[in-house]
Amino acid sequence: MERKTPLISQEALRQQEEISDYLKLWWQNQGITPVAYVETYGCQQNEADSEQIRGILERCGYGLTDTAEGADLVVINTCAIREHAAQRVFGNVGALVHTKRRHPGQKIFVCGCMMGQPEISARMKNSYAHVDGIFSPHHLWQLPEHLYRVLIRHKKAWAVEDSAGAIAEGLPLVRTNRLKAWVSIMYGCNNFCTYCIVPYVRGRERSRLPEDILAECRELIAQGYRELTLLGQNVNSYGKDLGLGLDFADLLGQIAELEGDFVLRFMTSHPRDASHKLFDVMASHDKIAKQFHLPFQSGNDRILKEMNRHYNRAQYLELIEYGRSLMPEIVFTSDVIVGFPGETEAEFEDTLSLIERVRFDALFTFIYSPRPGTPAAKLPDPTPKEEKNRRFDRLLAVQNGISEEKHRAYVGKSFRALVDGRDGDRLTARTDGGRLVRFEGDDSLMGQFVELTVTDSTTWSLVGQISGDGAGRRD
Ligand code: 5AD
Ligand code: SF4
Numbered sequence: 001m002e003r004k005t006p007l008i009s010q011e012a013l014r015q016q017e018e019i020s021d022y023l024k025l026w027w028q029n030q031g032i033t034p035v036a037y038v039e040t041y042g043c044q045q046n047e048a049d050s051e052q053i054r055g056i057l058e059r060c061g062y063g064l065t066d067t068a069e070g071a072d073l074v075v076i077n078t079c080a081i082r083e084h085a086a087q088r089v090f091g092n093v094g095a096l097v098h099t100k101r102r103h104p105g106q107k108i109f110v111c112g113c114m115m116g117q118p119e120i121s122a123r124m125k126n127s128y129a130h131v132d133g134i135f136s137p138h139h140l141w142q143l144p145e146h147l148y149r150v151l152i153r154h155k156k157a158w159a160v161e162d163s164a165g166a167i168a169e170g171l172p173l174v175r176t177n178r179l180k181a182w183v184s185i186m187y188g189c190n191n192f193c194t195y196c197i198v199p200y201v202r203g204r205e206r207s208r209l210p211e212d213i214l215a216e217c218r219e220l221i222a223q224g225y226r227e228l229t230l231l232g233q234n235v236n237s238y239g240k241d242l243g244l245g246l247d248f249a250d251l252l253g254q255i256a257e258l259e260g261d262f263v264l265r266f267m268t269s270h271p272r273d274a275s276h277k278l279f280d281v282m283a284s285h286d287k288i289a290k291q292f293h294l295p296f297q298s299g300n301d302r303i304l305k306e307m308n309r310h311y312n313r314a315q316y317l318e319l320i321e322y323g324r325s326l327m328p329e330i331v332f333t334s335d336v337i338v339g340f341p342g343e344t345e346a347e348f349e350d351t352l353s354l355i356e357r358v359r360f361d362a363l364f365t366f367i368y369s370p371r372p373g374t375p376a377a378k379l380p381d382p383t384p385k386e387e388k389n390r391r392f393d394r395l396l397a398v399q400n401g402i403s404e405e406k407h408r409a410y411v412g413k414s415f416r417a418l419v420d421g422r423d424g425d426r427l428t429a430r431t432d433g434g435r436l437v438r439f440e441g442d443d444s445l446m447g448q449f450v451e452l453t454v455t456d457s458t459t460w461s462l463v464g465q466i467s468g469d470g471a472g473r474r475d
Contacts, residue, residue, distance in 0.1 A: 006166045006167075007166065007167050007168075007169060008141060008166050008167065008168040008169075013141070013168060013169075013170065013171075015145075016056075016141065016142060016143075016144045016145060017059070017144075019144035019145055019147075019148050020056065020059040020060045020144040021059075022148070023060040023061060023144065023147060023148060023151065023152075024059070024060055024061030025061075026061075026151070026152070027060075027061040028061065032072075033061070033063055034061060034062050034063070034072035034073065035062060035063045035064065035065040035070075035071050035072055035073075036054075036057045036062040036063070036064055036065065036071060036072065036073040036074070036075065037064075037065050037066065037067060037068045037071040037073070037074050037075070038050050038053055038054055038057070038064070038075045038077065039068070039074070039075070039076050039077065039092070040077045041076075041077065041078050041079040041085055041088070041089060041112065042077075042078070042079025042080075042081060042085060042112070042113065043079065043081070044182055044229070044231055044267065045184070045187075045202075045231060045232075045233065046077050046078075046079060046112055046113070047176070047182060048182040048184050048231055049077060049112070049137065049140060050075075050077050050176075051173045051174055051175055051176060051182070052140060052141075052171045052172070052173055053075055053077065053111070053140065053143065054173075054174035054176075055171060055172030055173040055174045056141075056143045056144060056171065056172055057073065057075075057143070058172065058174055059144075059172050060144055060147060064174070068096060068099045069099055069102070069103075070099075070102075070103050071099075071103070071106060072103075072105060072106060072107065073106070073107050073108075073109070073147075074096060074099070074106065074107070074108045074109070075109045075110075075111060076089065076092065076093055076096075076108075076109070076110045076111070076112075077111050077112040078110060078111065078112035078113060078114035078115065079112060079113055079114070080112075080113035080114045080116070080117055080120070080197045080198075080201055080371070081113070081196070081197060081198070081369075081371075082366065082369040082371075083369045083370070083371075084369065086114055086120070089110075089114060090124075093108070093110055093124070093128055093131065094128065096108050096130060096131075097130050100130050107132045107133070107147075107150050107151065108130060108131050108132050108133075109131070109132060109133040109134070109135070109146065109150075109157075110124055110128075110131055110133075110134050111134065111135045111136070111137070111139075111140065112136075112137065113136075113137060113197070113198070113201040113202065114201075115134050115135060115136045115137075115160055116136040116137060116138070116160070116162075116200065116201025116202065117197065117200070117201060117372075117373065118160070118162075119372065121134050121136070121158075121160045125156075125158060131156075132150045132156055132157065133146045133147075133149070133150050133156060133157035133158070133159075134157070134158050134159070134160060135157070135158075135159040135160065136159065136160045136161075136162075136201065137165075137201065137202055137203075138161075138162075138163040138165055138166075138203060139159035139160070139161075140168075141168035141171055142159060145157075146159060163203060164188075164203050164204045165187060165188050165202065165203030165204060165206055166206070167187065167206055167208060169208070169212055178224070178225075178447070179224075179225060179226045179227060179418070179420055179446075179447050180225065180226070180227040180228075180229065180420065181220045181225045181227070181228055181229070182229050182231050183213060183216055183217060183220070183228055183229065183230050183231060184208065184231045184232065185207065185208055185213050185230045185231065185232050185235060185238055185248075185251065186205060186206060186207040186208060186232040186233075186234075186235065186237075186238050187202060187203070187205075187206050187232070187233075188202045188203040188204045188205045188206055188233065189202060189204075189205060189233040189234055190204055190205045190234075190237070191233075191234060191270060191272075191308070191310075192308060192375075193297070193307050193308050193309060194306065194307055194308045194374060194375040194376040194379075195307060195337065195340065195368060195371065195374060195376040196371070196374060197371040197373065197374055198233055200373055200374070202233065204241075205233075205234070205237055205240065205241055206241055207238050207239050207240070207241050207242050209242070210239075210242075210244070210246055210251055210254065213230075213251065213255070214254060214255065214258070217255050217258060218258055221258060221259070221260040221262050222260075224447070225262065226261070226262050226263065226418050226447060226449070227262065227263050227264075227265065227418055227420075227430075228255070228262060228263075228264050228265070229264075229265040229266065229267065230251075230252070230255070230264070230265070230266040230267075231266075231267065232268070233268060234268065234269070234270045234273065235248050235266050235267065235268065235269060236248050236269050236270055236272075236273035236274050236275070236278065237270070237273050238251055239251065247275075247277075248266075248273075248278065249275060249277045249278040249280070249281045250281075252264070252266065252278070252281055252282075252285075252288065253281045253284075253285060256281075256285035256287045256288050257285070261449065262287060263287060263288075263289050263418060263432060263449075264285075264287050264288045264289060265288075265289045265291060265434070267293045268293055268295060268335075269292065269293060269294050269295075270295070271294055271295070271296065271309070271311045271315070271316050271319055272309065272310040272311050274294060274319055276322055279319075279322055279323045279326055279327070280326065282323075282326075282327065282330075283326040283327050289432045289433065289434065290327050290329055290330045290331060290432050290433055291330070291331045291332075291333070291432065291433045291434040292323060292330060292331070292332050292333070293332075293333045293334065293335075294316075294319065294320075294332060294333075294334055295334050295335035295336075295364075296316050296334050296335075296336060296354060296358075297309060297335060297336060297337050298336070298337065298340060298343075298347070298350070298351050299313055299350040299351040299352070299353060299354030299355070300313070300343075300347040300348075300350035300351060301313055301350075302347065303340050303343055303347050303350075306340065306341075306342070306376070306379070307337075307340060307376070308375075313350070313354060316354075317354070317357065317358070320332060320358050329433065330433070331361045331433030331434055331435065332358060332360050332361065333360055333361055333362045333363065333364070333434070334358075334360050334363055334364070335363075335364045335365075335366065336351060336355070336363060336364070336365055336366070336395070337366050337367075337368050338351070338365065338366070338367050338368065338388060338391050338392045338395055339367050339368040339383060339387075339388030339391060339392070340368045340376065341368065341370075341376055341379035341380060341381035341383075342379060342380065342381065342382070342383075343368075343383065345391075348391050348395075351395065352394070352395060352398055355395070355398055355399055355402065356398065356402070359402050359406065360399070360402065360403075361403060361406050361407075361433065361434075361435065362403055362460075363399045363403075365392065365395060365396055365399065367388050367389070367392050368388070400459050403459050403460065404457070404458070404459045407435070407457035407458065407459065407460075407461070407462060408457050410435070410454045410457060410462055411454050411455065411456060411457055411462075412453070412454065413453070413454055414451055414452065414453045414454075414467050415431040415432065415433070415435075415437070415451070415452055415454070415464075416431070416432060416449055416450070416451055416452075417429035417430055417431045417432070417437055417449065417450060417451075417452050417464075418430055418447075418448075418449055419441070419445045419446050419447060419448050419449075419450055420446075420447075421446075422443070422446075423438060425440070426438040426439060426440055426441075427439055427440070427441040427443075427445060427446070429450060429452060429464075431452075431462075435461070435462055436460070436461040436462065437452050437454065437461070437462040437463070437464040438461060438462070438463050438464070439452055439463065439464045439465055439466065440465065441466060450466055451466065451467045452464035452465065452466060452467060453465055453466075453467040
């Protein structure tokens, strides 16, 4: 089968590189080293996009700074998933009027998922005169061209035309972390869950070629990265558009077989496409972290149907059971939405009972937020806000109790963990299951795998100490 997803041509990418080089020279000729500030909202996909934005900006001659004050360029990478995030963006973009007044040469770009929503990008364009450019995720790779238009031609840059999406391979990247790397394996989503805006703003599912992904992973491992997280809105449908007979489980297995000491993670999975084969591959590779983020969204079959999720409660529970039968130590985390339009008290109770049945280590809990343009936003929603808040608090209390108990049960056990940072006088590390452990240790351990014994716990994290000779080798 022929590949359906268009790759941006090498020639088009080269043109952008030429513009980047031109802009770098343009700044040099003025004797200025410009600095750019990139602010990111939302999910890991946006974090990964911001790494590309920083990479492109560096190629255009920009240094990077961590404040909008005094920056020559501000890029706000937005998230559209819930109303609250969108409101914050409007507030913060509005406030940039003042930084621009204090630094009149400052240019301001707004990009990301919100700019993929026509009414929102129109509002940004029409009501925020100090914004110089807007581009949606489909137009990120053309950032040099947008900058050229603003800096050299003194025009505004608007690039928000809708598109099914394409893939730009080989864009420059500035990674924010030296130990942990995001590796996007696919973009977009075809699922159209009725509450979700993502398919409208990020286009159709399109997979990167396996050889490109493997080459990137090999290089990251050679550079010393210790944790790779494969990213996609729905990684389980990886490869469907490629027609190579290779699915996500195959890709995961191939990456796990690469030489080197690293831990491999992935997110996000959709239960509809999470296969037994995927659990089998996880169980048979030491390098794949025994952690699974598997959003269930609701524990009630009618609501799941209304959400267009294509699985039911029993099927979800069966997946969890299968995973645990193969890997008793596996850590499950999940996303859940409270107060979907028309959710009754009894239907909410089904969500609570699913949480009590599965006992997730951690849960990302959301109150339903209507997203204009999605089917769910048109459904009658008679439940008052106060009632939804009450359900949300109840759910949180149940989950906090479970998280606390699960964490307490880790006390006395030993885990291999990657030392990834410092928090005050303690080091921090992540277990293969993704749990955070604080422990006393020397900075020389940073970036190493260590063996930790858990000595204490809280609802959200663990306290530990180095056990044995401390080396977290795989036996
Ligand atoms: N309202 C509330 N939560 C949402 N999510 C996605 N769309 C919405 C919405 N409209 C949640 C889902 C998803 C997570 C990333 O955000 O739980 O898994
Ligand atoms: Fe949104 Fe559903 Fe796609 Fe996840 S799978 S991005 S919730 S439409």
